[in-house]
Amino acid sequence: MAQMNIIQAVNSALHNMFERDETVVSFGEDAGFYGGVFRCTSGLQEKFGKHRSFDTPLAEGGIMGIAIGMGMNGLRPVAEIQFADYIFPGFDQITNELAKLRYRSGGEYSAPVTIRTPCGGGIKGGHYHSQSPEAYFTHTPGLKVVICSNPYDAKGLLISSIECNDPVIFFEPKRLYNGPFDGDHTAAMVKWDSHPKGEVPEDYYNIPLGKAEIVRAGKEVTILCYGTMVHVATAAAENSGIDAEVIDLRTLVPLDIDAIEDSVKKTGRCVIVHEAPRTSGFGAELMSQVQERCFWHLEAPIQRVTGWDTPYPHSLEWDYFPSQERITEAMRATMEE
Amino acid sequence: MSDFGVVKIMGEETDVNMHVPVPPHREGGTAFPSPHDIPAGHHTKPSIDCAGEETRDLAYGLLRVLNDDDEAVGEWNPELTPDELRTALEHMVRIRAYDDRMMMMQRQGRLSFYMKCLGEEAVSVGAAMAMENRDIVVPSYRQQGLLFVRGRSLVDMISHCITNSNDNVKGRQMPVHYSWKEGNFVSISSPVGTQFPQAVGAAMAFAYRGEDSIACTWLGEGTSAQGDFHYGLNFASVYQAPCVLVVVNNQWAISTHRNLAHGGPSFAARGIPYNVASIRVDGQDLLAVYAAHKWATERARAGHGPTLLEMYTYRGDSHSSSDDPSIYRPGDGYENWPLGDPVDRLKAHLVKMGEWDDARHEALQAQCKDEIIAAYKEAETHGTLKDGPFPPVTTLFEDVYEEEPWHLLEQRGQVGI
Numbered sequence: 043m044a045q046m047n048i049i050q051a052v053n054s055a056l057h058n059m060f061e062r063d064e065t066v067v068s069f070g071e072d073a074g075f076y077g078g079v080f081r082c083t084s085g086l087q088e089k090f091g092k093h094r095s096f097d098t099p100l101a102e103g104g105i106m107g108i109a110i111g112m113g114m115n116g117l118r119p120v121a122e123i124q125f126a127d128y129i130f131p132g133f134d135q136i137t138n139e140l141a142k143l144r145y146r147s148g149g150e151y152s153a154p155v156t157i158r159t160p161c162g163g164g165i166k167g168g169h170y171h172s173q174s175p176e177a178y179f180t181h182t183p184g185l186k187v188v189i190c191s192n193p194y195d196a197k198g199l200l201i202s203s204i205e206c207n208d209p210v211i212f213f214e215p216k217r218l219y220n221g222p223f224d225g226d227h228t229a230a231m232v233k234w235d236s237h238p239k240g241e242v243p244e245d246y247y248n249i250p251l252g253k254a255e256i257v258r259a260g261k262e263v264t265i266l267c268y269g270t271m272v273h274v275a276t277a278a279a280e281n282s283g284i285d286a287e288v289i290d291l292r293t294l295v296p297l298d299i300d301a302i303e304d305s306v307k308k309t310g311r312c313v314i315v316h317e318a319p320r321t322s323g324f325g326a327e328l329m330s331q332v333q334e335r336c337f338w339h340l341e342a343p344i345q346r347v348t349g350w351d352t353p354y355p356h357s358l359e360w361d362y363f364p365s366q367e368r369i370t371e372a373m374r375a376t377m378e379e
Numbered sequence: 380m381s382d383f384g385v386v387k388i389m390g391e392e393t394d395v396n397m398h399v400p401v402p403p404h405r406e407g408g409t410a411f412p413s414p415h416d417i418p419a420g421h422h423t424k425p426s427i428d429c430a431g432e433e434t435r436d437l438a439y440g441l442l443r444v445l446n447d448d449d450e451a452v453g454e455w456n457p458e459l460t461p462d463e464l465r466t467a468l469e470h471m472v473r474i475r476a477y478d479d480r481m482m483m484m485q486r487q488g489r490l491s492f493y494m495k496c497l498g499e500e501a502v503s504v505g506a507a508m509a510m511e512n513r514d515i516v517v518p519s520y521r522q523q524g525l526l527f528v529r530g531r532s533l534v535d536m537i538s539h540c541i542t543n544s545n546d547n548v549k550g551r552q553m554p555v556h557y558s559w560k561e562g563n564f565v566s567i568s569s570p571v572g573t574q575f576p577q578a579v580g581a582a583m584a585f586a587y588r589g590e591d592s593i594a595c596t597w598l599g600e601g602t603s604a605q606g607d608f609h610y611g612l613n614f615a616s617v618y619q620a621p622c623v624l625v626v627v628n629n630q631w632a633i634s635t636h637r638n639l640a641h642g643g644p645s646f647a648a649r650g651i652p653y654n655v656a657s658i659r660v661d662g663q664d665l666l667a668v669y670a671a672h673k674w675a676t677e678r679a680r681a682g683h684g685p686t687l688l689e690m691y692t693y694r695g696d697s698h699s700s701s702d703d704p705s706i707y708r709p710g711d712g713y714e715n716w717p718l719g720d721p722v723d724r725l726k727a728h729l730v731k732m733g734e735w736d737d738a739r740h741e742a743l744q745a746q747c748k749d750e751i752i753a754a755y756k757e758a759e760t761h762g763t764l765k766d767g768p769f770p771p772v773t774t775l776f777e778d779v780y781e782e783e784p785w786h787l788l789e790q791r792g793q794v795g796i
Contacts, residue, residue: 067587093587099617104576104610111580111594114565115515117587119580131606138570139577147558147566148548149778183779207781252784296784 045235046242048219051193052082052158055200056120058246060090063118066204068095070105070122070158079124080160080219102128106135106157113153113209114143120204126161126213127173140209141184156203157211161189162270162317163349163363164217164227168356174269174318174349179211180295180327186251187294189213191272192222192239195292198249206251215269223270224277225366254298256305260287263311263373266302266328268292271315271364278369286313286373294324302328303335310341311376315364320348345372402636407711419446419664420453427678431616431654438647438657441691444666449727457670461734467508467665468729469743470527471500471722476747477523477533480755481540481554485700489764490540494555496521498663498695498713501721502597502627504528505668510595510676515585517565517578517596520555521627529562533754534761542769543762549770549778571602575611575624582615582622582679593679595623595672600689601632603649604640612687616653621679623672624655624687627662629694634707650687662692663718665725691718772796 059066074097077084086095109121123129144152163172179187190196203210217223221233234240262285265275272290279286287305306312314325325346347364478495485493503524538545540554558566578596585592626646630637650657660671675686693716697704729735762768776791
């Protein structure tokens with residue numbers, strides 16, 4: 043075991059997969075020689091050569107286009123989009139091409155592309171370095187959508203994503219790269235080396251897609267969350283004294299519906315938390331699923347704590363970012379019923 | 380009257396106004412402008428390892444091999460044998476018979492939609508004959524000729540177009556969106572231009588493995604306005620990908636004339652600033668199309684990088700079964716196209732060589748028509764658009780993912796299967 047942060051865990055997953063499978067290639071803007079602006083692809087080019095880990099022109103649509111072409115012709119590309127905020131020039135290639143290739147060709151063609159992209163806020167990135175665009179992709183049949191919340195999961199889930207024969211969008215919450223974050227921006231930076239999930243094997247292992255994890259067992263209310271919000275929600279549970287069960291979804295498509303259903307039927311209360319804006323956010327889907335499956339077990343209306351329906355702000359970031367206080371308030375609202 | 384006084388009508392009493400290009404003519408009987416006056420045999424043939432910039436004359440000129448006397452002339456003459464020329468002619472005549480039959484069936488309601496390639500048969504036949512079947516083709520929607528040259532079953536093609544139980548894409552796409560992996564023919568999609576960077580990626584994968592296969596892709600001149608055209612050209616240039624990128628300039632994108640696609644003099648010329656070898660080709664001249672593709676393919680195979688080809692041609696019929704071109708363009712445009720018809724020109728060349736005659740041509744046309752009618756009948760034994768049988772309803776949920784996740788299994792259950 044080694045101590046790793048998420049950057050090192052992602053890097054370790056890529057090194058393992060480069061060693062195991064020579065059809066795996068990695069590319070993106072600044073992702074070759076420099077190893078990525080967050081250094082997730084660091085050392086790959088040096089060790090495996092510039093044909094396996096290479097820089098690209100600044101063109102997300104082109105990056106997605108060549109990834110699809112490589113994927114349909116025998117390679118297993120891992121494409122990095124430098125920030126999830128910049129994925130939109132590649133949106134047509136992802137949603138109309140990558141997602142539909144297997145279906146539209148009657149199963150003749152497919153492209154096992156993994157798209158890695160840092161997402162989310164909490165880094166004073168303003169609205170072009172903080173977005174959480176996962177819902178656009180969960181709405182597209184043919185894509186799998188994964189989001190990690192800690193180093194151990196990041197490595198195991200990324201390896202499963204690369205091995206998956208379906209296209210996967212792998213979101214890396216950038217606020218968590220160097221340490222867990224409980225939402226208290228005034229507190230001193232915490233590193234992963236004091237966190238149990240910072241213990242990461244150097245060797246290959248995987249975590250199956252489609253499996254959520256109960257990160258805090260509880261009896262009074264279920265919190266459904268993913269990414270950075272896993273840590274904010276867990277801290278809210280600890281600090282409020284409410285015995286909440288916190289579920290890290292880990293994969294949004296396909297969703298681990300059994301874990302959700304079991305927990306909500308047990309607690310009878312549900313709070314959904316995400317950073318992305320509220321309207322048509324993934325929380326809306328979660329709320330529908332819980333309502334459809336657990337209605338007669340619910341003791342109170344389901345609550346959502348999300349980013350506001352505004353662009354992600356810069357100076358007012360902490361008024362936007364879902365806080366422990368807002369989550370606690372939502373939990374209390376479900377308890378008062 | 381606005382608060383600012385009299386509203387100025389655009390263009391009145393000023394030299395400055397917004398320019399919106401219009402086609403040079405929408406009425407019949409109008410002459411077409413240059414570059415048609417460049418004679419066959421005019422261009423020299425550079426070495427396949429030349430710099431892209433050295434093809435400037437070819438990018439702004441027009442590569443022609445067949446001259447006005449139906450002879451093959453010049454350095455670019457590919458010296459095809461009479462058998463090869465007859466094979467090319469047969470493919471083109473067969474495509475035309477297929478297109479005519481399919482459009483007729485569409486008019487009878489037996490296909491939902493169809494697209495002919497009248498006038499553009501040489502564009503795909505010449506390309507396919509210059510390549511190997513192992514080369515990946517990532518086509519647009521008017522290159523059905525690739526399937527003919529690579530030997531796809533007519534019954535399977537028709538089955539796709541009438542979306543019956545023998546449709547290999549399981550009824551999921553509109554007609555003419557073929558996919559044929561065995562023939563290295565990549566599934567066609569409707570969003571135009573997306574195939575350009577994809578083909579570059581496929582070519583990069585060949586280079587990655589050290590294989591000397593290439594990728595070839597096509598889009599229309601109207602589509603060259605898309606970002607994907609630039610992505611493809613730029614990535615091909617940067618990575619020197621072994622690919623051939625083709626702009627089929629058939630003058631019209633539905634009703635949009637080519638002068639709305641870009642403001643320059645030549646689509647091929649757009650490759651020069653990327654240092655991509657670029658050639659504008661007379662698309663009605665099978666020998667020129669073949670020669671250009673042969674040169675570009677050999678260049679890519681030998682590791683000298685990509686080529687951009689502009690196929691200068693004319694869309695002889697409607698965009699698809701859904702539009703009426705008489706509303707927006709000259710009705711006699713194709714008859715007046717100064718570069719002629721690809722079938723007529725190749726036929727005239729073979730006749731001139733003493734290798735073909737009218738009787739054989741008529742016999743070939745009759746034979747192709749019979750083949751198509753027979754294939755259509757056979758295809759209908761697998762189902763018709765009206766009565767089926769269609770692909771089973773279970774296929775609705777298959778192939779979204781490699782394995783069906785729970786939510787699709789649940790939805791499948793909701794329709795009782």
